[in-house]
Amino acid sequence: MKLILLSGGSGTRLWPLSNDSRAKQFLKVLLNQETGELESMVQRVYRQLSEVVAPEDMIVTTNRAQVDMLRSQLGNIPIVVEPERRDTFPAIALACTYLSSSLGVKENEIVGVVSVDAFVDAAFYQKVKELEKLVTLTNAEIGLLGIKPTYPSSKYGYLIPKHHAEYMTIEKFVEKPSEEAAEQLILEGAYWNSGVFAFPLGLILNKLCKKGFAIKYEDLLDQFSTLPRNSFDYEIVENLTEITALTYDNYWKDLGTWNTLTEEMSQQVIGNGGLSDDSMNTHIINELELPVKVLGITNAVIAVSADGILVTDKPASSRMKDMLHEGLFSRPMYEERRWGWYRVLDVTKKEGREVLTKRLCVHTGKNLSYQYHYHREETWTIISGLAIFIQDGVQKLVQAGDVLQIPPFSKHAIYAEIETEFIEVQIGSPLVEEDIVRITLDWDETLSSYN
Structure with a gap:
């Protein structure tokens, strides 16, 4: 079968x-x-x-x-x-x-x-x-x-x-x-x-x-x-x-609504949060580092992510789909990827140019694809970990505190020797997935030549 x-x-x-x-x-x-x-x-x-x-x-x-x-x-x-x-x-x-x-x-x-x-x-x-x-x-x-x-x-x-x-x-x-x-x-x-x-x-x-x-x-x-x-x-x-x-x-x-999903959750608080003793049958799911505290609210769900904040009475949560308006999902603010995850920290637009700030985590032994962009420049600031950074065929070891400048058309990738996090600031327009041009790279050969 x-x-x-x-x-x-x-x-x-x-x-x-x-x-x-x-x-x-x-x-x-x-x-x-x-x-x-x-x-x-x-x-x-x-x-x-x-x-x-x-x-x-x-x-x-x-x-x-x-x-x-x-x-x-x-x-x-x-x-x-x-x-x-x-x-x-x-x-x-x-x-x-x-x-x-x-x-x-x-x-x-x-x-x-x-x-x-x-x-x-x-x-x-x-x-x-x-x-x-x-x-x-x-x-x-x-x-x-x-x-x-x-x-x-x-x-x-x-x-x-x-x-x-x-x-x-x-x-x-x-x-x-x-x-x-x-x-x-x-x-x-x-x-x-x-x-x-x-x-x-x-x-x-x-x-x-x-x-x-x-x-x-x-x-x-x-x-x-x-x-x-x-x-x-x-x-x-x-x-x-x-x-x-x-x-x-x-x-x-x-488990299609917050009401039914929370019935099967094993804990009332996931992430950085706290409930008062009189907050009965209330759940907090918080994906951000900011603390969420709930006092005296019963039978509710408080869900917090980079995409937004929801506070709902549990039976009312089934109406969530009715409230969603055009454009709410225009840009996912958090995604898991095959190499790790990213979270959007800030999006601004000034003088016809967009500025997008992300925090990315590349898991040990994983890599971002070798790529370049037509319409944007990027600045990466390594905040933790140890990784091999490749830019236009040149490799170097990077760690916390290193700042990497990536102009348009510059081919680049990163491979995490140990789990690596960095802040990425994109500047340009439009900042879209279609502006990523991926290039085939033999990672086994590349990493063996580095070692």
């Missing part, structure tokens, strides 16, 4: 910790009971799945903005990068062509699809593995995993069974009904649709062929923008007749 892990979303409901590149699944707020360290939802899901499926049998599909963060948190898992966001059907279709043409997976092999942002017990993923056997045994077109509802929700789709024994056959779907309709569906024995799928790889390849699309990965990449902007449920599942399902009656939760 091959598993496709879906990683997407823009993180609007968990602002200000989440942003356009750091969606909810990357927030390190959950406790790993085995290590005692904080982990993110994607790390938790990957850890749980690794107990059921071999890591080499998993791939992730995501958008460009999340690639570095996935590399940082999961390592070298294969990643299928969507050229643009087009919902779950295009994402899954592209991943299936990658499995077929790049990895040589046969059309009759079962493929599972799971999201990386569910909060479940490890037993849930045993059910995912059981779906593989069920689809093979019943010759079903697709297998689903139904969740026993705990309340009438309008956020989920519902599976209506027509037969229920060791497994279900599905009569119909109801996608996101009203709460009143959901209550009646639950009385009739309906289950939540968990968004977990299992199907023979050929199901999707045949669907693409019938619609006139390529089934080779590189070719479908070129056609990606023409794929239907549709969910996998609407495009595939609702058009099938031979559908089977397993049920899961234990703990399953979507």
Whole structure:
């Protein structure tokens, strides 16, 4: 069985910790009971799945903005990068062509699809593995995993069974009904649709062929923008007749709002903060070094990051998406990258020129790419660590107190011998990602020649 892990979303409901590149699944707020360290939802899901499926049998599909963060948190898992966001059907279709043409997976092999942002017990993923056997045994077109509802929700789709024994056959779907309709569906024995799928790889390849699309990965990449902007449920599942399902009656939760997320956090204060004794059921999540103190406030969330500050009553936190206005995510103020992280400290604009100040951390043994810029000059001030700085082919050792001047068109990179932090001041216009020109550099050869 091959598993496709879906990683997407823009993180609007968990602002200000989440942003356009750091969606909810990357927030390190959950406790790993085995290590005692904080982990993110994607790390938790990957850890749980690794107990059921071999890591080499998993791939992730995501958008460009999340690639570095996935590399940082999961390592070298294969990643299928969507050229643009087009919902779950295009994402899954592209991943299936990658499995077929790049990895040589046969059309009759079962493929599972799971999201990386569910909060479940490890037993849930045993059910995912059981779906593989069920689809093979019943010759079903697709297998689903139904969740026993705990309340009438309008956020989920519902599976209506027509037969229920060791497994279900599905009569119909109801996608996101009203709460009143959901209550009646639950009385009739309906289950939540968990968004977990299992199907023979050929199901999707045949669907693409019938619609006139390529089934080779590189070719479908070129056609990606023409794929239907549709969910996998609407495009595939609702058009099938031979559908089977397993049920899961234990703990399953979507941590999509601050209210639900804080229910699963192991500590009330993360970061530099303090609560008075009468601040009951209140959580502080602070990513800045400035202290946050809360006195006499109950049932609230105070979330602080470089992107902003949120103070909300917990039930009201579900309205977060309604308050977000155009331009809020125009520039992520904090990002994890494959080499470390950066935080924006200040952004100003004077006389037609922008000045952007960042604090960057490059982890031990990691490097920034060898690159140059057309429209900006940079000044780096090393504040800690030890690193090799390369500028226009010349290498030198840098440490705390060193100041590095990088004019436009000057090729430069840095490799951290030990974890290195520095302040970067960019001056120019426009200060955009498109002004980075990356150059291939053989780091093994470069570092060996230095040593």
